[in-house]
Amino acid sequence: MSVRQSLLAILDHGACYGSQLRAEYERRTGARLNVGQVYTTLERLERDGLVEGAGVDDEGHLLWRPTAAGRAEAATWIAHASLAEGRDEVALKIALAVTFPDADIHGILAAQRAAVREALDAATRDEGDAVSAAIVLAARRARLEADLRWLDEVERITADAEPFALSEDRPRRGRPARSTV
Template sequence: MSVRQSLLAILDRGACYGSQLRAEYHRRTGAMVNVGQVYTTLERLERDGLVVGRGLDDEGRMLWEPTEAGRLEARTWLSTASQIEKRDEVALKIALAVTLPGADVDGILSAQRAAVRQALADPEAPSETTDAVSAAIVRAARRARLDADLRWLDDVEELTRGSAPFALSADRPRRGRPARSAL
């Protein structure tokens, strides 16, 4: 989930200061976000013309509001489908390992399987400040993805049977950075 769009969507409900945004994000999703990331994101949103500072609250904290462009971005994000991952680091690691001589693919699969099983065995308990329905949605999605990961690892094990690593290609790209000359 994009922290950027999430903060914009929360701000669409009303002006907030940074720590308040962090608390609202946690209350609504059950996920934690570093307060420094919230403030860095707010600075970027301001730079991009998506939020503006609306003065200080009674305790001297900067209140932020979305601009019309920010409201539009948040509403567009909420109304469009999202891909879970654009880049799957685990799949890329295993795909690479299959091609490398000496890589322990079975060991990698075993370690990944153990990590997924451990994650399944350690359910995240909702905090008292998290909305129960929101927390249940996030936990159910996590469990479904972890179950799917185990099935996928079984498929990968089948796919990698009989695969053979290979050496670097003899083909060389025409482009490349020239070596620095020793002066």
């Protein structure tokens, strides 16, 4: 989930200061967020013209509110579908390891499977206090269950995989060696 858009969406419902915004994020999602990340994100949102200062509260906290552009970005984000995109670090690690002659693929898959099962057990024991937290936990459980099915498929795919050495083909471009003189 995008922290940037999440904070904008929360601010669209009322001005908040940084720690308040963090607390609202955690209350609404059940997910932890570092307060430093909140303030860094607010600074970037301000730089990008999506939030602005809204004065200070009675205790001297700097309040933030979205600009018109920030409200539009939050509304667009909430209304449109989101897919989990980007690099899958676990898949890339396993894909890389299967090419190495000394990699214990069965051990790697067993360790990954054990970690996923442990996380799934924890997610199954944990129940959210609010509907929003329960939604996040249900999604986590579903993804972990899918990860277990995926690991079974990876085990099947890698059963006959052959590792290989570095390629003899060399790219024409590269960084030249530094002079040691």
